[in-house]
Amino acid sequence: MVSICLEYVENKADDIYIYCSYxxxxxxxxxxxxxxxxFVHKHQLNDATSGLTGQKNIIYDVSRERQRNLLKIGNEDLKLIHKKCKEFNRAMPTEMKLHYNVKLNSLKGKYRxxxxxxxxxxxxxxxxxDSWLEEVKKNN
Incomplete structure (x- = not known):
């Protein structure tokens, strides 16, 4: 999941926040x-780079097709996690909130x-x- 989210931003993000639910x-x-x-949604990436001085603006591809593919792959990964949980007789989390710090290559998660x-x-x-996004914005 982290890999596809990194690929979506061409490895140019500070942090990635992944929400999964089953x-x-x-x-x-x-x-x-x-x-x-x-802090921006996947379709707002270019809002985070517009108006920067002293840097070349990065233009992200946030087309509907690209967003749809990102979500499709993320959902497929989530289904694979569920399959592994079943395989090992473990409960599937109903919610996963993952935070990946790109610079530190660090992944932290909260599960329910x-x-x-x-x-x-x-x-x-x-x-x-959306509530999680607002909470993260407020705490940073």
Whole structure:
């Protein structure tokens, strides 16, 4: 997952935040980045590089097709993790929040095993993802 997220930004990000969720029969994968001190969704990468002085602006390919491929591969990886959990008779986390520090090559994760959104009539995985992004912004 880290590899595909790094490839998406051409290895040019400070931090990568990967959100994965599995609640009965639904897999969710999404990612946001810290680039030049700015936290951005995958479709906003170029917002983090515009207006920089003294540097050549990097132009990221954030086309819908590229975003769709990123999410597809992330979801496939999540399904493979679930398959391994079953293979080793382990519980599949309902939520994984992964933080990869690019410079330090360091990966940290937080895992949950209880239902997060499927037992709430109004809460969606996107709400959890956006809430995490706001929490990370606030704490940095």
């Amino acid at each position: 609640e009965p029969k639904m897999y969710v994968f999404d990612v946001f980045y810290k680039i030049n001190g700015k 095993y209880d239902l997060v959104y499927s037992n709430d009539e109004e809460l969606l995985p996107d709400d959890i993802f």
